[in-house]
Amino acid sequence: MNEILTLILVLGASAISVGLIVVLNVFLGGWTPARFAYAGEGVRRIEEGVLGFSASHDAVMGRGGRVVLALEQGGARLGVAATSGDRATVRALRPGEVRAVRLDGATLTLDLKDYTFGRVWLTLDDADTASVWAEHARAFVKTAPETARPETASHA
Amino acid sequence: MPDLPNPIYFAIPAFVLLIVAEMIHARLTGKTQYEPRDTAASLIMGLGNTVSGILLGGIALAWFAYIEQFALLDIGWAWWAFALAFVLDDFVYYWSHRFAHTVRWWWADHVIHHSSQHYNLSTALRQPWLSPLSLKFIIFGSWLVLAGFPPAMVAFVGALNLIYQFWIHTEAVPKMWAPIEAVMNTPSHHRVHHATNPRYLDRNFAGVFIIWDRMFGSFEPEREDEPCRYGIVRNLATFNPIKICLHEWAGIFKDVASAKSPREAFGYWFGPPGWSPDGSRDSSKILKRRWMETRQAEAGEAEAPQRAAAAE
Secondary structure, three states: OHHHHHHHHHHHHHHHHHHHHHHHHHHHOOOOOOOOOOHHHHHHHHHHHOOOOOEEEEEEEOOOOOEEEEEEOOOOOEEEEEEEOOEEEEEEEOOOOEEEEEEEOOEEEEEEOOOOOOEEEEEOOOHHHHHHHHHHHHOOOOOOOOOOOOOOOOOO | OOOOOOHHHHHHHHHHHHHHHHHHHHHHHOOOOOOHHHHHHHHHHHHHHHHHHHHHHHHHHHHHHHHHHHOOOOOOOOHHHHHHHHHHHHHHHHHHHHHHHHOHHHHHHHHHHHOOOOOOHHHHOOOOOOHHHHOHHHHHHHHHHHHOOOHHHHHHHHHHHHHHHHOOOOOOOOOOOHHHHHHEOOHHHHHHHOEOOHHHOOOOOOOOEOHHHHHOOOOOOOOOOOOOOEOOOOOOOOOOHHHHHHHHHHHHHHHHHHOOOHHHHHHHHHOOOOOOOOOOOOOHHHHHHHHHHHHHHHHHHHHHHHHHHHHO
């Protein structure tokens, strides 16, 4: 009985500690939500994070600097960089890895076949630019033979 | 048999205090970062790991109690047996950790620990919830019990090993005195292990003693000219603990369901992370090779004008 009680106390204290540490983290600050200053910064992150990805000059950044899209040279992949907390997550999408593309004025939404990166949306400068990028993205909805699989790799 | 406590329960208060200290240090120096959602995700994963160990750890304990009857020796509880068990357990840890990076079935469990793009003491506690189901502890932990070490001793030294590994998850400690760096796993060595730079991929698997990496060819020193980029090759875009826990398992099930043959299914399940039948995905080996080829090509381009000048 004592062991169970100790266990419950340890777990309860741990749960409270987790909450207090996170509150302390919020209170102390020291982190800045990541934002791209310009499209090239997002492109650099994609090229850094996806070995072999070489972006074309075709890149665009959403308002607020949270998302950058970039076509690879030759157009084989669509690079995506999206901020997440104080870091950024990148993907190089192959045909078949985009589930759907939606366009609402200047706002473009991509639904991805990705368990942890399901949706990315960005508002561009104007509806024409958004329309052009929607067309780019739609090319990655269709599955091309032998290129539809997402890449995974050991970490780390 | 001595009544051994679980040292991890006693270490938890120290873990909490050290995280708070590092968080304040991070704020004062800017040498490392804590981001609340990342911190929360890591700590919740750690708490969940403790709960799952209580709920599912009985599988491993029952197995060890069963196989104890087949032990070759009766080593007993002498002090030297603890020391020997600690070193041998670290050797076994090295190999189990190496396999956790090279067999997708075990990587699906271990990837959780690598899934933060931050590297701080809270990252140490970002641990999986389903480890007992991966059978890793049974397969790798059985050797010491079968050799004759008491299961409780194996569990005890294993816990000490994990406690040691807590403090090395920090950017606050620079490279240490050379003799320590030569023998022990240090923050510098383990930063390399958590980095996704191709040079650093799948290196420094050690738990306590870095000598195993030096012996088995997996050692890579941290370089000042190549800062570590932390996380995994395909970083997660979520702080949701459930998704963090399950993402690689979901990937395996999806791939196995799409397999065209039993061989393909086997490859997706037990091949290296990134394995695919047509080689279209990026495994660590492929990434390292491509990186090496790029470096050689760049070096060739840099040397070409010098060679031309020398020829003239």
